[in-house]
Amino acid sequence: MSFIDTFKPENHVLLGEGVWGKVYDLDDGTVMKIAKEKGGVGSGRLKVLHELKILRGVAGAKQEVSFGIPEVIDSGEFPKGWIYKDEEYVIWMRSTKLAGSVLEINRIESLTDEAKTKIAMSLAGALAEFHDALRASGIELQEDKILTDPDTAKGLSGIDVKRLHAVRNYFAQDDRALKPIHGDFNISNIMFGAELSVSGVLDFAETCLGHDEDDLCSLTSELPFLKEKIVREYERRTGRIIDPVHMAMAEMKRDLISMIICRYRNNDFDEAQAAQARLDHLIHKLVGPVI
Numbered sequence: 001m002s003f004i005d006t007f008k009p010e011n012h013v014l015l016g017e018g019v020w021g022k023v024y025d026l027d028d029g030t031v032m033k034i035a036k037e038k039g040g041v042g043s044g045r046l047k048v049l050h051e052l053k054i055l056r057g058v059a060g061a062k063q064e065v066s067f068g069i070p071e072v073i074d075s076g077e078f079p080k081g082w083i084y085k086d087e088e089y090v091i092w093m094r095s096t097k098l099a100g101s102v103l104e105i106n107r108i109e110s111l112t113d114e115a116k117t118k119i120a121m122s123l124a125g126a127l128a129e130f131h132d133a134l135r136a137s138g139i140e141l142q143e144d145k146i147l148t149d150p151d152t153a154k155g156l157s158g159i160d161v162k163r164l165h166a167v168r169n170y171f172a173q174d175d176r177a178l179k180p181i182h183g184d185f186n187i188s189n190i191m192f193g194a195e196l197s198v199s200g201v202l203d204f205a206e207t208c209l210g211h212d213e214d215d216l217c218s219l220t221s222e223l224p225f226l227k228e229k230i231v232r233e234y235e236r237r238t239g240r241i242i243d244p245v246h247m248a249m250a251e252m253k254r255d256l257i258s259m260i261i262c263r264y265r266n267n268d269f270d271e272a273q274a275a276q277a278r279l280d281h282l283i284h285k286l287v288g289p290v291i
């Protein structure tokens with residue numbers, strides 16, 4: 001009997017849950033991610049297959065970073081009709097469990113200034129190291145096409161289509177070279193160990209070609225009170241200058257996608273309104289009065 005025949009989610013502690021599925025602690029130093037086909041935008045099966053490719057590709061680069069990255073142990077597809085709590089799961093991935101724990105945003109907010117600074121320095125350093133390792137790995141990646149994907153425009157009101165086009169056209173004129181990025185470098189995908197330093201980075205389902213600012217913006221939009229420190233330390237660690245206009249572009253794209261997901265997929269209208277206000281401010285600043 002294979003491992004998957006005996007796997008029962010109800011026997012394990014749930015570590016995390018996202019739109020695609022769940023992650024369980026198998027209590028033997030490994031974790032199990034299970035995913036549905038439908039959840040967010042796209043295919044859950046393809047997201048996990050993509051993450052497997054990235055994890056296998058960065059395996060060789062792990063010596064170059066000072067934190068953990070999960071190692072894939074095994075993966076497979078569930079037999080058709082594999083149902084748990086009325087939902088069908090299609091694919092699974094077992095990997096090593098990373099040391100440390102995820103820190104909630106409000107927990108970080110409540111820390112002393114000294115502790116917050118430590119976190120900012122460690123996050124910026126980890127991102128700089130990760131970018132180097134990912135770029136040295138030679139993994140072939142594709143550009144994130146969310147702005148031009150026909151699915152993104154589906155069902156949008158006229159005014160939101162205008163917003164999408166304004167952002168899309170602005171990005172179409174951008175001639176910077178694309179580079180490998182994590183794609184979802186938010187605080188729920190980062191583990192912290194003792195001394196508030198980054199002990200692990202996970203969740204490579206969105207890893208793609210983009211810009212340094214996209215990953216920085218994932219962090220700084222959640223931790224705006226650490227934005228200056230994170231950006232300055234990232235510049236110091238990489239020797240690259242972060243242009244505030246490029247940072248604002250990353251924020252504009254992020255707010256647009258967040259507005260669309262909240263308004264049309266999750267029915268979270270308060271968050272959609274907040275993202276829209278930020279977005280309109282940025283469109284006005286960067287693009288001009290198109291709305």
Ligand SMILES: Nc1ncnc2c1ncn2[C@@H]1O[C@H](COP(=O)(O)OP(=O)(O)O)[C@@H](O)[C@H]1O
Pocket residue numbers: 015016017018019020021022023031033070095096097098099102188189202203204205
């Ligand atoms: N290898 C791992 N080691 C420790 N915790 C993990 C690991 N993988 C996932 N987790 C936990 O599960 C959560 C969800 O996993 P993640 O890979 O980010 O999936 P999702 O696509 O749901 O965001 C993470 O925020 C983390 O708390």
Ligand SMILES: [Mg+2]
Pocket residue numbers: 018188189203
């Ligand atoms: Mg995640």
